Amino acid sequence: MSTSTPPDTASGSRRRPGRSMAVCALVGAAVMAAVDEIVFHQILGWHHFYDRATTSVGLLSDGLLHTAELLALCAGFFLYADLRRSGSLAAHHAWAGLLVGMGAFQLFDGLVDHKLLRVHQIRYGVDVTPYDWAWNLAGLLLLLTGVALAVRAQRRRTDGEPPG
Amino acid sequence: MTPAHVHPGPGPGELLIAGTALSLTVAYLAAAERLRRRGDVWPGGRDAAFALGGLGTVWAALGEAWGGPFTQHVVRHLVLGMGAPLLFVTARPLTLALRALAPGPVRRRLPALAHSGVVALLLFPPLAAVLDIGGLWLLYRTELFAATGHRPLLHGVVMVHMAAAGLLFSLAVGQLDPVRRRRGLAVRGTTLLVAGVAHGVLARTLYAQPPPGTGFTPVDLQQGAQWMYYGGDLVEAGLAVLLGVGWYTATGRARARRRRRGPAPAHALPLPPAPVSPSPSPGTRRGSWSYLEFPRKEA
Incomplete structure (x- = not known):
């Protein structure tokens, strides 16, 4: 994610770490939502397309999540x-943001x-507890890595090192 | 079990749709050809999009799909009410008509129609979404769908509504053609989100629960529901890309303008400019998405 775009001088090519993140x-x-859907719904077939026990609130929330994922x-x-076009991407903050988003x-x-x-559950017909632990710990790990990267990126920036 | 939705051959509604689509396609191609003959630029991708939409519509009205009766119906609905309208809108038919028509009463009336209050109201994105997706809920969650099975005229009316409402929705959300009130990205994006959710949820419930009064086999129902769900996603992604390209081009133009004129108030981020504006700004580079931009002659 290096920025090869030349800085545009007139409109001020300040990098925008907050926006990048x-x-x-x-x-x-x-x-992450797309990976979840493609891997667990389509490839492994663990999740179900429509699990008849689903409540209407669940159905609505799932639908909202799916559509929002596509638009997002x-x-x-x-x-x-x-x-990238405006040369305001701050690469370190961008990576941190990516991991925070995935983990969250x-x-x-x-x-x-x-x-x-x-x-829905991760898998049906088995004891789901280990799957839940693996799922949530992986998420937590991603989130914490992202936060650590964000802290580091911020520190570099305030230390006056060239960002990005 | 009685097949609730047999196609006994094209009825008046189907013939009307197919005839209209075919003649509009011919008219579009002729108009684009006219523009090119007089030396204007009209990207070929738009011709292709419109022609594909026209052919798709004809096929959806008259052709044979595969699978059980419900799956067939869903595939037709996807092409007629969603895929073809998206293609039509991408081709900017109104812009073409305004540029190709010779001066005269028709040429004068077209902008008047496009700018009329009724059209502006219909093109308010949330209303267009209610007419489109609301109609779909009505069709599948009342006895209406079962009734279309044995009343050819009603079936035709439903098909015409599907095509018209789909076109209205795509026009309202895409908003590439010059209309009276140009809506912001927020209202169009939110409408797309809500409509997408309503469509997806309806498809999921159809997976387990048939429209009342019909007796489709579970396999047919499940296949149809999945076609509806994933096909809807595809069209929705297409509309989202349309919105994204519009935003990206408008932002780039605004930035280029600011660079030329010096700093301007940052809150004035404009909507994409109306494509009818006759004077292309000089020095604007044509990007790789140029087929979606206002076409201009290369100097």
Whole structure:
């Protein structure tokens, strides 16, 4: 994610770490949601397309999540392209944002969707506890790595090192 | 079990749709050809999009799909009410008509129609979404669907509504053509989100629960529901890309303008400019998405 775009002088080519991080967090969350859907729904067939026990709230939340993921992926792509075009992408913050987004989504899916709303489970017909632990710990790990990267990126920036 | 939705051959509704689509496609291609003959630029991708939409519509009205009766119906619905409208809108038919028509009463009336209050109201994205997706809920969650099985005229009316409402929705959300009120990205994006959710949830419930009064086999129902769900996603992604390209081009233009004129208030981020504006700004580079931009002659 190096910035090869020449800085545009007139409009001020300040890098925008906050925006870089937010945009990449959006992309990260959407990518994680898409991976979840493609790997677990389509390839492994662990999740079900429609589990008849699903409540209507669960159905609605799942539908919202799915549509939002699609739109977020698309919006994130264009926002990222715009950051690159204007030379304001801060690469370290962008990576941090990506991991934070991925981890946050994974945890949200594991805790709210699977446990709280019980929209669907990770796998059916087996004891789901180890799967839940693996799922949520992986999410937590991603999230913490992202936060650590963000702290480091911020520290570099305030130390006066060239960002990005 | 009685097959609730047999196609006994094209009824008046189907013939109307196919005839209209075919003549509009011919008119579009002729108009684009006219523009090119007089030396204007009209990207060929738009011709291809419109023609594909036209052919798709004809096929959806008259052709044979595969699978059980419900799956067939869903595939037709996807092409007629979602895929073809997206292609039509991408081709900017109104812009073409305004540029190709010779001066005269028709040329004068077209902008008046496009700018009329009724059209502006219909093109308010949330209303267009209610007419489109609301109609779909009505069709599948009332006895209406079962009734279309044995009343050819009603079936035709439903098909015409599907095509018209789909076109209205795509026009309202895409908003590439010059209309009276151009809506912001927020309202169009939110509408797309809500409509996408409503479509997806309906598809999921159809997986387990048939429309009342029909007796489709579970396999047919499940296949149809999945076609509806994933096909809907595809079209929705297409509309999202349309919105994204519009935003990206507009942002790039605004930035280029600011660079030329010096700093301007940052809050004034404009909507994409109306494509009818006759004077292309000089020095704007044509990007790789140029087929979606206002076409201009290369100097």
